[in-house]
Amino acid sequence: MKILLTIHETLNPNSGSAGSTFRLGEQYRSFGHEVFFYSIDKTPNLGGYFKRVLFPEFVAAQIAQLNWSQALDVVDGALGDTWIWAKIARVLKKQSPLLVARSHGLHHLTHQWILQEVKEKNLKLSRMYPLYRGGFNLWEISNAVRDSDLVFLLNREERDYIVNQLGVNAAHAHIFANGIPSSFLNLPFEPRSTEPDTKIRIAQISSYIPRKGIHYGSPALQNILKRYPNVEVTFLGVGCTDLAQPESVVHADFDPALHHRIKVIPRYEQETLPKLLEGHHIKLLPTLSEGFGKAIVEAMACGLAPVTTNVAGPLEIVRDGHDAIVVPTRDSVAIEQALDRLICDRAYLEKLRRNAYETAQGYGWRQIAQARLACYEDAIQKKAHFNRH
Secondary structure, eight states: OEEEEEESSOOOTTSSHHHHHHHHHHHHHHTTOEEEEEEGGGSOSOOHHHHHHHHHHHHHHHHHHHHHHHOOSEEEEETTTTHHHHHHHHHHGGGSOEEEEEOSSOHHHHHHHHHHHHHTTSOOOOTTTTTIIIIIHHHHHHHHHHHSSEEEESSHHHHHHHHHTSOOOGGGEEEOOOOBOGGGTTOOOOOOOOOTTSOEEEEEESOSSGGGTHHHHHHHHHHHHHHOTTEEEEEESOOOTTOSSHHHHHHTTSOGGGGGGEEEEOOOOGGGHHHHTTTOOEEEEOOSOOSOOHHHHHHHHTTOEEEEESSHHHHTTOOBTTTBEEEOTTOHHHHHHHHHHHHHOHHHHHHHHHHHHHHHTTOBHHHHHHHHHHHHHHHHHHHHHHHHO
């Protein structure tokens, strides 16, 4: 098959959504398919905001060009990327490739937590947010999912929302996980000491932004660090465009007396993560909204036990008390209690670590790509049958 994958981000293999898109395409190629990428860094040199707003226009032009020269079989675009092409495809009909809308987190659900954080006074919206991200972009995504042949979602909450609220045909909506590189699979599992006074290391792998629950996770971590001198915390991947000095931003939320036990790694290459997580025990993700939670699976594959919140993405991956501790969102006390339990009950911590490691082995990109390809092929056959009759 000839497949075009689009993403409204720079195609960086080490990032979240773009990294998943890149890995998926590389896996398709390994099966012998011809894959094209179109990302926002390939568009004309406009300002960042204008590039994002105009990206669906550039995508439509790219699809038209490739479809004319290559006869594409599948266009698989991140949510909102393909809404203009979807309108054009209605006219082309038989000449249009299979159109798939691919979720990396449904913004309609993200919008809900944003409004809640504004209400809690933890977040202040920019003047442009109601016009685009909280307005027109929601309309773009709604149109893209309604007009696509298939919609690939990350969790059941997303699927229920687009079916019940956006009117998408349930038969067109499918849930697929994201994966982890093969280099993360079957790593040696290293048991940790169960002695109560040995060092405990907690890792938080995420951008240091409100959506990741920093207003609730950091107070809990501060209390844990004050109570247990044998605990250390590592923040990985905290860097983002609005954090000019990530380390100082993180340290600002903690007592200066604790800074020597807090390590901040703004950015890292994905393949280095297993090495960076050596000696760590617990993965904390106090997120408020998460489409999936790829960093959770990566940490589990490295032998860490997750403490995370009961949002849709993580709930697709872990089971409370089996391979993770799941706590309510916006609850610093619950986060602190979960960490406290794992620090004090080392046998329970080891049980969760072992089970988490085993769960992660089922998330290789190979099997996930195979399942998505099978869905493409089935839909193409049905579309061809429909067109013939």
